[in-house]
Amino acid sequence: MSRFAFRxxxxxxxxxxxxxRSTEPAAPPPGGEPAPAGEGAAAEPAKPIFTAxxxxxxxxxxxxxxxxxxxxxxxxxxxxxxxxxxxxLDKLEDxxxxxxxRKLVGDFARTERLALNASELDKMGAEVFDEMVGLxxxxxxxxxxxxxxxxxxxxxxxxxxxxxxxxxxxVRFRDNDHLLRIVNRIVSTVGRRIDESQPMVDARxxxxxxxxAAIAPIAIDGASVSIRKxxxxxxxxxxxxxxxxxxxxxxxxxxxxxxxRVSTVISGGTGSGKTTLLNALSAAISEKxxxxxxxxxxxxxxQQPHVVRMETRPPNIEGKGEIRQxxxxxxxxxxxxxRVILGEVRSEEAFDMLQAMNTGHEGSMATIHANTPRDxxxxxxxxxxxxxxRLEPSAIRGQIASAVGxxxxxxxxxxxxxxxxxxxxITGMEGQVVQMQDIFVFNRISTDAEGKVxxxxxxxxxxxxxxxxxxxxxxxxxxxxxxxxxxxK
Ligand SMILES: Nc1ncnc2c1ncn2[C@@H]1O[C@H](COP(=O)(O)OP(=O)(O)OP(=O)(O)O)[C@@H](O)[C@H]1O
Ligand SMILES: [Mg+2]
Numbered sequence: 001m002s003r004f005a006f007r008x009x010x011x012x013x014x015x016x017x018x019x020x021r022s023t024e025p026a027a028p029p030p031g032g033e034p035a036p037a038g039e040g041a042a043a044e045p046a047k048p049i050f051t052a053x054x055x056x057x058x059x060x061x062x063x064x065x066x067x068x069x070x071x072x073x074x075x076x077x078x079x080x081x082x083x084x085x086x087x088x089l090d091k092l093e094d095x096x097x098x099x100x101x102r103k104l105v106g107d108f109a110r111t112e113r114l115a116l117n118a119s120e121l122d123k124m125g126a127e128v129f130d131e132m133v134g135l136x137x138x139x140x141x142x143x144x145x146x147x148x149x150x151x152x153x154x155x156x157x158x159x160x161x162x163x164x165x166x167x168x169x170x171v172r173f174r175d176n177d178h179l180l181r182i183v184n185r186i187v188s189t190v191g192r193r194i195d196e197s198q199p200m201v202d203a204r205x206x207x208x209x210x211x212x213a214a215i216a217p218i219a220i221d222g223a224s225v226s227i228r229k230x231x232x233x234x235x236x237x238x239x240x241x242x243x244x245x246x247x248x249x250x251x252x253x254x255x256x257x258x259x260x261r262v263s264t265v266i267s268g269g270t271g272s273g274k275t276t277l278l279n280a281l282s283a284a285i286s287e288k289x290x291x292x293x294x295x296x297x298x299x300x301x302x303q304q305p306h307v308v309r310m311e312t313r314p315p316n317i318e319g320k321g322e323i324r325q326x327x328x329x330x331x332x333x334x335x336x337x338x339r340v341i342l343g344e345v346r347s348e349e350a351f352d353m354l355q356a357m358n359t360g361h362e363g364s365m366a367t368i369h370a371n372t373p374r375d376x377x378x379x380x381x382x383x384x385x386x387x388x389x390r391l392e393p394s395a396i397r398g399q400i401a402s403a404v405g406x407x408x409x410x411x412x413x414x415x416x417x418x419x420x421x422x423x424x425x426i427t428g429m430e431g432q433v434v435q436m437q438d439i440f441v442f443n444r445i446s447t448d449a450e451g452k453v454x455x456x457x458x459x460x461x462x463x464x465x466x467x468x469x470x471x472x473x474x475x476x477x478x479x480x481x482x483x484x485x486x487x488x489k
Contacts, residue, residue: 274368283303325346347387376409377434401426413444423438457488
């Protein structure tokens, strides 16, 4: 696939319109499945660290996997869990623990008749040690780049999400105490605490992965831990096109709209790819602009040089010192941003975000949890009302209609793929109602024998209002893409 071709129009302003930075070729794989390994392929090649025996054979050929070594490591780990008194582990000196682990690995290799030389044994001992002092049995899952989420339901059931599908893994903890020790290790590194009085905690691993842990009494069948892994190689727009999330011409339109400062809200359900798309779209923002990002747990990886990142702070143990998104958005406006990027608008900060979009910070962006563009508007309205603003519903809607320029609806489909479902423009108010028009929509047509969702993208035939602004800014978009007569590729 070629890079996005943005041509400059005859009347232009001085700002150069650069294509997205990434130059990686994204090979469109059949049906949106990740392409085989390779630079810029749809999915990163699976690292040969972990393969769940219950997993289906992956469609994409991963890098050579030595399954036998993997099985051995998992087996060895299970054995160590059985043999070592884990409660003493935390107290042992590192060197002593390394020595003991190395000895157990040697014993294990002998009883299993493994032909391993001394350096291989050392390597294995070191890896197993890292697993034990790190996050235990889930370490191999954390270092496997093909895994997006790790979901621990009590000590004996660990699921992973890979290429949009959930798989049960053979990973297990010795018992709930073992799992709790790991949970404590995670939350204590970020200065948090988890116990009966505070049984739910959000935390972040050193690599940026997001963790939510819930323990007794609220989690009934053992501790529950959900980890959303930090993507080391964030999706670019081109890569999203490559995996079939949208056609190239839709990506080009979004790129042009964001570049011309259309305030954009990305709407979708949990895990539908909102943050991923927001991150990819941010590549369209000029490097000359000053950006402020506001998130609960910093996930965005903007490529611009001039970015100030801010994060909320939860209350401390005495319930004090909380800093909410609303305060951060208000503060951000005093920091002379060109745009404010709000990771997810969830509550009363909606009002301040709309204010920002209406007062010279056009091009600000946010994600929202909603199932349709219309639903996103309704949610925004409810959120503003939640902030205790004494505004008439029609006044709130008026604010929304003038602030938000475009809603991009994303969805995780039944086959695990994530797609842009609609690009919808907000065109103003008519009476009491916010007016919106779809520009591009994905129509689901059927599902094939493997459960893959089949469908097509089409323009609705409406010419978006923001085209005028795009043209004024020198972005020359091919308007034949608005022809509803053909499916978009
Ligand atoms: N188009 C896509 N194709 C394949 N995987 C994707 C795509 N978009 C996102 N993902 C993956 O899906 C997972 C969820 O993505 P993301 O965090 O962006 O979703 P979200 O809607 O922001 O989730 P949340 O509701 O938790 O905030 C991530 O692992 C991400 O890498
Ligand atoms: Mg998100």
